[in-house]
Amino acid sequence: MRERAIYVAMVVVGAGAFLYPFWLPARALPERAHGTDAPLLAALIGAMVVAAIVLELRRGAINGATVALLGVLSAMGGLLRLLDLPGGGSGIFFLVVLAGAAFGPRFGMLLGLCAMATSAVITGGVGPWLPFQMLTLGWMGGGAGWLGRLSGRWPWRVEVGALALYGWVAGFAFGAVMNLWFWPFAIGSGPLSWEPGLALTTTFHRYYSFYVASSLAWDAAGALANAVLIVITGRALLVALRRFADRLAPVVQLLEPSIPQEAHVNG
Amino acid sequence: MSCFAVGRAPDHAVTTGRLHAAAWAVWAVAAAVSVELAPNPVYVALVIAVVGLVVSAHRLDSAWARAFPILIGVGVAFGVLRVVLTAATTHGGDPVLFTLPAATLPRLLGGFSVGGAVSLPVVLQAASESFAIVGLMAAFGAFNAVVSHHELVQVVPRAFYEVGLIVTVAVAFVPSTIAAVQRVNEADRARLGGRRAPRRGRLVRRAVPLIESGAEQAIALAESMDSRGFARAEATAGDRAAATGALVALLALAAAFVALVARATAVAAVMAIVGAAALLVAVFVASQASGRPRYRPRPITRRDRTVALVALGAPMLLGVRAFLGDRTLTWSTSPLHLPSVSWLAVLAVALLAVPVVVRDD
């Protein structure tokens, strides 16, 4: 019960932090505040959400196999991020989606968080955007886990197609959300800028223009590239990954001895 | 990639006289907040200079030291983008620098006009805001350059131990993953005797062995970890309490958002503080419940405390000045005038140089 509550709260607060440009009223922040304050505060809130969700995820068992598998996949994911796919976007999405689908929502969420953190550590780039990146990738993995639970029973073409579609949408959403966060950084004033207190439609309109101007093409191509990767490798990787699902949650059956233990002759 | 320093592991915890990662974190936050409080370009330039000085004195001999110029570069890129986009879309104000051909974008792309008169105040305003962003990036870049990331992962509170461990394992696996990728890339050509393999299915032939070998190694590592006593079978009472605290924190933050929308700013601030406090308590409780000792923990020395306290003095002083109505902290371009400077604020910023001073203690 509490588990569901916390996931809902996490989504609400996290999304609220992301989407502050749309609902933050004017004069909510002190008079002197300008463009860069809001994103930093939002980043701080994002970091708090990450901390909260990690505390919740710890409540379940995390055995050695989970840590090791997450570690190895995070290493691959972190390295994939250095690989820029044609058209932008990074290679990390397809791995997180497929691994999430193979191993479940909790694993997917952890993988998203840790892969992004690993990527920051190995590239020396711990910046204010990190909490949101971790959260978004975590959601992507967690969502893939939910989808994977459903799609496990579907014929493989349908499953891979669904995951590819999910990956495309999620990749797009990732780009759009990160862009949303960058928005106040990028524009200070004028018709493209963000100001607190504008009507919802105006804000949306402005963001749309900004997004188109800055990164729509980039994100679209990147998301598409990831979907293509899922289509190409999905079946083989899902099969390969699912073979290890046993070790993550070993089922032990202790048999009762059918004959009483004999006394050993040699003591 | 030289980032992945295989060879000497990054500096061992206690041997060098460097500052604790937590002290650096406080310092970096102090620098960032100072930029936020005093976005006057002169002050920002001063902050960047001080930060640069600290970095050159303390930077680690690893590829992560490149983070400083890289993140500054990122800030500059944002800055340029901001200036260009703002100048192209915001009109009005004089003197006008030059005039671009104006065009109105189609409805689909926004429908406003681009180009037209590019005026000096607009450009300067955008540039000054961008400069503040560069200052911010400098603070983050400096943090990345002076803190060993291994230490960072070690310093993480015990409440987040598993995530820290996962990242540690991941970093430990990076060299072997890179080697595996190189091997797999060769495998096709090897089996065909130097010929290029047809492109069809090449990606799958690369990806599957990598994933399977990686997973097998993970299982071997898991056995090694299990055999060495790693366990996290059940949550303790402390963990459950911590998770409840986390939920409370999130609810408080949500309430803060609602209060903001309802324009009850004071309530919002209170709820936000409640939320943050609840989270801190939850982290503390979880860390205590974990009861896991640290091997050779890095002690927090007097030097660390000194640096942290003095660095905090900078934003505090600036905050007081702001409260007292010091007009030099911000600079606006209408009316157009040269930015003015107050010596107290300069002194406050200079406090950020404390790590350079205590270096050879």
Next chain:
Amino acid sequence: MTEAVSYRDVQFAYPREERLLDGVRLDVHAGEVLLFMGRSGSGKSTVLRCVNGLVPHSTGGSFGGDVVVGGRSTRSYPPRKMADVVGFVHQDPEAQFVVDQVEADVAFALENLGMSPPAMRRRVEEVLDALGIAHLRDRSPASLSGGERQRAAIAGALAAGPSVLVLDEPTSQLDPQGADDVLAAIGRLNADLGTTVLLAEHRLERAAPLADRAVVVDAGAVSAPVPTAEAIAGYEGAPSVTRLGRLLGWHPAPLTVREAQRFGAPTGLERPPPATSPAPGAPLVAVRGASVELGRHRALRAVDVSVAEGEVIAVFGRNGAGKTTLLRAVAGLVSLAAGVVTIAEGRRAAYVPQDPNTLLLGPTVRDDVETTCRLLGQPAAEAADRWLAMVGLTGMASRHPRDLSAGERQRVAIAAVGVGEPDVLLLDEPTRGMDAPSKAALEVLIRGMAGAGRSVMLATHDVELAARVATRVVVLGDGEVVADGPARDVLAGSLFAPQVLRVLPPFLTVEEVAEAIGRA
């Protein structure tokens, strides 16, 4: 005598599989070294993992009976609670480190057990000294050699002070130097600390002298422990001197060269005919003045080697001497800084990499072999069958390649490359982790290829294999060719002498001795 480890009627089956262990009973004496022998896939690993509870708690499955170690039963004690009594070391030196710094990794076990920091510090120092790796404490495991890494892994397992140490083929991925270091360290631990050691090994010539008793595991059944010499005397994978002793009726069967030298040479043994290298066939590959630079390291310096039809060339050299680079240069996988590699018109050289896993995709062994055919555009079914038979894996054709043991995977990789019918087959350390039957199959394959007018070039540390199959031997040192000549000559005059040569010169192999006896 107290029993350190006691298996009581242990039954076990992996999830969804047939029962593997059926009523295993074994008692291990405290302070002894017990050697586990057996083919790959015989269940050795499973039996060993019962000691600290990895089987069944980490692997899952159904478990009956009991294993008692130090008064604790693994039925109720999962591995994490056995960590202070049993230490476990795996065969893969790359996959046992949690932190990429040796000292911190060794301390991992102690952190898990909740020891106080000063006590941890003391123990880590003791353990690093016991394994002789204190000078490596700050290094990243990725920068260490295989032998050093395994010793660091042993240190990590030993940190918690267990009285029992279980090692599953710890030297199978190592070169001879590393293997020696690791086994010597294990011997010291047993002698100085009295640690009970359970050790599974294929490299019997090095491991046998360490062991007090030995058991043979076959299809999940564990034989009763007997003194090592007795167990090895009749074992298929025995070292060459032991097989020589078996042939010549020496008792007790010698395990080492030293033991064998106590026996005199049998009289009237005709010397083998002088080395006649078979008339070399048409030249297939000519390497002239090849130099290769990998980064700043000169891997090959002006190397001249030629390969003709029907030749089997063994390439020796320390790790880093350039063996792999030479093979890759012949295969066309690495660019030359100087010199030229010429392959005869219309002929091809194919390379089987050290790590066979890169060629394994699955979902079946047959698929892996057929993939090469498909890539080359050749008809798949018949060639795949033929090659699977040649490597002796016909029975495994429909299994998933990752279910196979290391030696079997090597054979799959060889079949997958060989099915392309290359004229020169380049094998890079093919015998890693191979048990005796796999090596025998490999020998048959190599001889077959040489007989069919093709040639084989193998980089190896396995002197015995080279003595049996090689026609020529090339020795590389620091990127240069140090020796190059007929196998008999080069092996006789070098450090790489096979065991039989040291005992009964000038014979190279047990088969030669048998032949000479037959002629006498």
